[in-house]
Amino acid sequence: MSELPGDLVYTKEHEWLRQEEDGSVTIGVTDHAQAALGDLVYVELPEVDQDVERGGEMAVVESVKAASDVYAPIGGTVIQVNEDLADDPEKINADPYGDGWIVRLQPSGDAGDTMDPDAYQAFLDQLDE
Amino acid sequence: MGSQTPLYACHVEAGARIVDFGGWDMPLHYGSQLEEHHAVRKHAGAFDVSHMTVVDLSGAGATEFLRHLLANDVARLKEQGKALYSCMLNSAGGVIDDLITYYLAPDRYRAIVNAATREKDLAWINEQAAMYSVEVAERPELAMIAVQGPEARSLAAPLIGDQWREAALALQPFYALEAGDLFIARTGYTGEDGWEIVLPAAQAPGFWRQCLDAGIRPCGLGARDTLRLEAGMNLYGADMDETISPLEAGLGWTIAWEPKGRDFIGRGPLTEMRSNPGQRKFAGLLLEGKGVLRNHQRVVVDGNDDGEITSGGFSPTMERSIAMARIPAGDYETAQVEVRNRLLDVRVVGMPFVRNGKIRIDL
Known part of the structure; x- marks a missing residue:
């Protein structure tokens, strides 16, 4: 099991959020999520400037196995999407916390329940039981 | 926890992601399904297919029985070792299962049926067999390993005993050979060349490790599914089931309509559907x-x-x-x-x- 980056917060839907210095939030899926999905083959991204609601569908990641919705863990406006994923969706498998980021939002409210790395690790451990 | 094949420990040791498949704990992949897929298309892969059900049929009435049981006609099998793909239909013409039947010797056949359909298949076969002079014997003590890919046969050949190797390499597509403890068939579910090898469970882990040592990549059910989809091969339960006839599943070619007098199960309804x-x-x-x-x-x-x-x-x-x-x-x-x-x-x-x-x- 890989180490969880300490500068991120996590959701029960296996997404991560990074608070950027300019006030925006970068979002991706966790290593646990990419491993469960298997090799990714397609990512459907939102439009830049699109508004998303907290809990609303924000992107779709499709693996060899299944399609999985990525829900916005925080409401806001999409200011950037990771266009590299269109040609290289497997970046999410290879580097889920880095090159495999999915969107950057300018938040319009607070995130829902998020967990620090220790709490997310405890959540994962409990899933394994 | 589901049933486990004799290779289960090998899969866990190799870091496989294990999933339930028809009640069996099977490897989905060993890290990357995509890489496993490409290995089979370009080189060689090994699949544990021990969950599949091997059924031996023997007796003076075996041929007559199979000609009634199956929509394809085993009378087409003139040469020993020849294989036949067929559907086994219910009386309404729906597909109970698809299977491969190997003609081993006069009055002796081996059928390999799906894992998820094992119980209903055995019940149906035994029920139909009651009226024939045929012995139906499931062989749960056997394991099965498929080696598939352009290099699969040449890499696996050294693992075959000296006395059988030449004959195994000489097998034509869709033929099989009884080679001592091993049963070697030049069949598969990937669209590539290769063998499916049935062997005693106790020998399976050793044979599997030798395959891997020979450079054959272990592949899981994930790659097996994308390979068979590309190869246009049907999957029972997805592409057809008991409510679907072979005619609506792209399997019309597996129905032997001739000779007209052969009374196989489902023939009547199928004949009507054919003209619809x-x-x-x-x-x-x-x-x-x-x-x-x-x-x-x-x-x-x-x-x-x-x-x-x-x-x-x-x-x-x-x-x-x-x-x-x-x-x-x-x-x-x-x-x-x-x-x-x-x-x-x-x-x-x-x-x-x-x-x-x-x-x-x-x-």
């Missing part, structure tokens, strides 16, 4: 744009939405999404598939999509 011009047809679909086609998505042709994807997914070889679908009768070159409330354009194509490493569709 409204019955749906089975076709391949190629997604023109980006996205992934999935099972059960609706297929629309000329405004008629009575079509359904039975097996859809991403083709690693073509780097496009492909599917098998049951669609309304008629000649169509294009159709649309409903994906998350949007209609995406697909091309209707013949299958297979890929065979022997080559893409057979113009992209």
Whole structure:
């Protein structure tokens, strides 16, 4: 099991959020999520400037196995999407916390329940039981 | 916890992601399903298919029994070792299972049926066999390993005993050989060359490790599914089941209508369906744009939405999404598939999509 980056917060839907210095939030899926999905083959991204609601569908990641919705863990406006994923969706498998980021939002409210790395690790451990 | 094959410990040791498949704990992949897929298309892969059910049929009435039980005709098997793919139908013409039957010797056959259908298959076969002079013997003590890919036979050949190796390498496609403890068949479910090897459970882990040591990559059920989809090979339970006839599953070619006098189970209803011009047809679909086609998505042709994807997914070889679908009768070159409330354009194509490493569709 890989180490969880300490500068991120996590959701029960296996997404991560990074608070950027300019006030925006970068979002991706966790290593646990990419491993469960298997090799990714397609990512459907939102439009830049699109508004998303907290809990609303924000992107779709499709693996060899299944399609999985990525829900916005925080409401806001999409200011950037990771266009590299269109040609290289497997970046999410290879580097889920880095090159495999999915969107950057300018938040319009607070995130829902998020967990620090220790709490997310405890959540994962409990899933394994 | 489900049933485990004799290779279960090997899979866990190799870091496999284990999933339930028809009550069996089976490897989905050993890290990357895509890499496993490509290994089989370009080199060689090994699959644990020990969950499949081996049934030996013998006795003076074995041939007569199988000619009644199966929609294809075992009387076509003139040479020992020859294999026949067939559907086993219920009395309404629906598919109970698809299977391969090997003609081993006069009055002796081996059938290999699916894992998830084991119980109902055995019950049906035994029920039908009661009226024939045939002994039906399941062989749960046997394991099965498929080595598939352009290099599979040459890499696995050194693992075959000296006295059998030459004969094994001389097997033509769709022929099998009894080689001492081993049963070697030049068959598979990937669209590539290779062998399916049935062997005693106790020998399976050793044979598996030797395959891996020889450079054959372990492959899970995930790659097995994308390989068979590209190869245009049906999956029982997805592409056909007891409510679907072989005619609507692209398996009309497996029905032996001649001789007319052969009374196989399901023949009557099937004959009626055959003359029904409204019955749906089975076709391949190629997604023109980006996205992934999935099972059960609706297929629309000329405004008629009575079509359904039975097996859809991403083709690693073509780097496009492909599917098998049951669609309304008629000649169509294009159709649309409903994906998350949007209609995406697909091309209707013949299958297979890929065979022997080559893409057979113009992209």
